Amino acid sequence: MKKLRRSARLVDMTQYLLAHPHTLIPLTLFSEEYGSAKSSISEDLSIIKEAFESQGVGVLKTVAGAAGGVKYIPQVNQEHSKSFMATLIEQLAKPERVLPGGYLYMSDILGHPTTLAQIGKLFASAFADQDVEVVMTVETKGIPLAYATAAYLNVPVVIVRRDNKVTEGSVVSINYVSGSSKRIQTMSLARRALPEQSRVLIVDDFMKAGGTVRGMIDLLQEFRATVVGCGVMVETADVSERLVDEYISLAKLNEVDIKEKHIQIELGSYFQ
Amino acid sequence: MKKLRRSARLVDMTQYLLAHPHTLIPLTLFSEEYGSAKSSISEDLSIIKEAFESQGVGVLKTVAGAAGGVKYIPQVNQEHSKSFMATLIEQLAKPERVLPGGYLYMSDILGHPTTLAQIGKLFASAFADQDVEVVMTVETKGIPLAYATAAYLNVPVVIVRRDNKVTEGSVVSINYVSGSSKRIQTMSLARRALPEQSRVLIVDDFMKAGGTVRGMIDLLQEFRATVVGCGVMVETADVSERLVDEYISLAKLNEVDIKEKHIQIELGSYFQ
Numbered sequence: 001m002k003k004l005r006r007s008a009r010l011v012d013m014t015q016y017l018l019a020h021p022h023t024l025i026p027l028t029l030f031s032e033e034y035g036s037a038k039s040s041i042s043e044d045l046s047i048i049k050e051a052f053e054s055q056g057v058g059v060l061k062t063v064a065g066a067a068g069g070v071k072y073i074p075q076v077n078q079e080h081s082k083s084f085m086a087t088l089i090e091q092l093a094k095p096e097r098v099l100p101g102g103y104l105y106m107s108d109i110l111g112h113p114t115t116l117a118q119i120g121k122l123f124a125s126a127f128a129d130q131d132v133e134v135v136m137t138v139e140t141k142g143i144p145l146a147y148a149t150a151a152y153l154n155v156p157v158v159i160v161r162r163d164n165k166v167t168e169g170s171v172v173s174i175n176y177v178s179g180s181s182k183r184i185q186t187m188s189l190a191r192r193a194l195p196e197q198s199r200v201l202i203v204d205d206f207m208k209a210g211g212t213v214r215g216m217i218d219l220l221q222e223f224r225a226t227v228v229g230c231g232v233m234v235e236t237a238d239v240s241e242r243l244v245d246e247y248i249s250l251a252k253l254n255e256v257d258i259k260e261k262h263i264q265i266e267l268g269s270y271f272q
Numbered sequence: 273m274k275k276l277r278r279s280a281r282l283v284d285m286t287q288y289l290l291a292h293p294h295t296l297i298p299l300t301l302f303s304e305e306y307g308s309a310k311s312s313i314s315e316d317l318s319i320i321k322e323a324f325e326s327q328g329v330g331v332l333k334t335v336a337g338a339a340g341g342v343k344y345i346p347q348v349n350q351e352h353s354k355s356f357m358a359t360l361i362e363q364l365a366k367p368e369r370v371l372p373g374g375y376l377y378m379s380d381i382l383g384h385p386t387t388l389a390q391i392g393k394l395f396a397s398a399f400a401d402q403d404v405e406v407v408m409t410v411e412t413k414g415i416p417l418a419y420a421t422a423a424y425l426n427v428p429v430v431i432v433r434r435d436n437k438v439t440e441g442s443v444v445s446i447n448y449v450s451g452s453s454k455r456i457q458t459m460s461l462a463r464r465a466l467p468e469q470s471r472v473l474i475v476d477d478f479m480k481a482g483g484t485v486r487g488m489i490d491l492l493q494e495f496r497a498t499v500v501g502c503g504v505m506v507e508t509a510d511v512s513e514r515l516v517d518e519y520i521s522l523a524k525l526n527e528v529d530i531k532e533k534h535i536q537i538e539l540g541s542y543f544q
Contacts, residue, residue: 006279007278007279007282007319008319008322008323008326010279010282010283010286011282011283011286011319011320011323011324012323012327014282014283014286014287015286015290015323015324015327015329018287018290019386019389020386047279047280047283048283050280051280051283051284051287052283052287054280055284055287057287099439099440099441100439101439103439105440105441105462105464107430107431107440107462107465108428108464108465111422111428111429111430111431111465112428113419113422113423113426113427113428113429114291114426116419117291117423139411139412140411140412140415140431140433141431143412143415143416143419144415144416144419144429147385147388147415147416147419147420148419150383150385151385151388151389154385154386155385156380156383156384156385157383157385157416158379158383159379159383159412159413161412167371167372167373167375168371168377168379169371169377190377190379192377192380193379193380193383
């Protein structure tokens with residue numbers, strides 16, 4: 001046991017809390033670690049709480065009682081998120097992003113850790129009260145986004161594969177119809193990858209008609225899971241029949257003029 | 273401008289530094305943000321530095337002069353890493369992980385954000401001095417690992433695809449021979465995904481003969497990139513001819529007895 005001064009304790013507790021979001025930490029853990037009275041630890045926590053809230057880092061929830069402690073819940077404020085998304089939308093609207101089929105090139109954005117962390121924190125904030133147990137996505141481009149979200153929720157990621165060549169023991173496969181291309185495709189998940197009756201948040205980078213997300217929802221029924229939410233980064237507006245009802249999007253792609261290379265994109269449903 | 277007390281500054285600077293690894297932050301940024309003298313900021317930083325070092329969070333490097341500032345370099349100490357890996361190896365050695373072909377089921381481990389963060393920090397520590405500009409991996413299972421590493425290095429991730437159906441504009445594809453199965457396979461990367469002459473760190477979850485990593489190295493030549501390092505989580509020992517010379521592994525799989533479901537695994541080359 002080492003005896004630490006308040007200043008050193010504050011630094012250390014801050015980094016510990018940030019590294020353990022959505023985790024109930026008993027005050028005794030800190031008081032034993034630092035050889036400090038619980039009352040001092042409580043004072044430290046109220047300093048951290050105030051700083052986190054004023055900087056938009058998140059909230060500290062205190063749970064009283066013998067089984068109590070403190071929990072860091074990552075939260076972004078709506079204003080910060082809007083200005084972040086406005087910048088992102090500006091980037092997304094660049095003409096060189098137009099891809100065949102009306103898709104957008106987004107791999108650079110989906111590869112950038114600071115951007116991903118912000119989007120992940122946004123999704124984690126939006127679904128903070130849903131008791132998410134697992135974040136699910138389908139390979140490939142949604143994976144970094146799912147991981148970023150899961151890091152802030154402190155839950156595991158499960159990745160659905162787009163083939164059935166998965167060599168991971170017993171596998172559940174379903175066929176689904178890609179809503180936009182109308183082709184029949186397969187997605188698979190190893191039986192052991194997801195405990196039955198999990199509470200699952202679906203995350204993906206792009207949604208047109210929603211066939212892929214619909215496929216994931218159907219696949220989840222095989223695992224008797226509950227879909228507690230669905231977050232997509234970009235949705236397209238020109239969809240005659242959406243295959244998914246409940247989801248949030250961060251951006252909405254209204255029009256892609258492939259010939260003129262003009263992109264019309266705005267804030268998504270999360271901000272309405 | 274808000275005037276903050278030392279205690280609040282410490283919390284805020286700690287979270288800011290943790291969110292911006294490998295980034296030179298001018299002291300003026302903090303002194304202006306908090307309305308504090310540079311001398312006070314310097315004192316704050318020495319408190320944070322000491323706490324980070326004693327807790328194994330990382331080091332703070334101070335760069336003097338007009339263009340100077342402070343930089344947080346994530347670092348794990350060898351002892352912590354060894355005990356973390358020892359626990360991981362225990363998990364990996366469980367008989368139910370044996371898969372056909374002598375592979376191991378690792379998706380649960382590769383889906384867990386705390387575990388991934390620790391492995392990512394380990395790789396980021398190992399290659400901290402290599403001026404890494406991009407982390408590269410090939411889909412699918414290595415992606416979370418690459419992202420975790422990139423987050424600590426604060427550089428983008430580039431994902432090589434296993435097919436050539438990539439609709440991302442001009443694409444570079446190569447054929448490579450999977451070292452263990454001897455099958456010819458294809459991997460592709462969009463031309464615009466990687467600037468020429470980048471310094472690239474390759475990260476993957478599993479290496480047998482090294483055909484996949486060799487393929488990535490060959491692909492990188494097309495981009496005139498420099499491979500500054502290669503980190504794999506698990507390598508297998510029973511390889512007659514390794515196709516890659518320089519790499520670090522965190523664990524070495526010596527033997528998988530498929531019939532008896534016995535796994536013999538130990539610390540990898542990084543710890544030798």
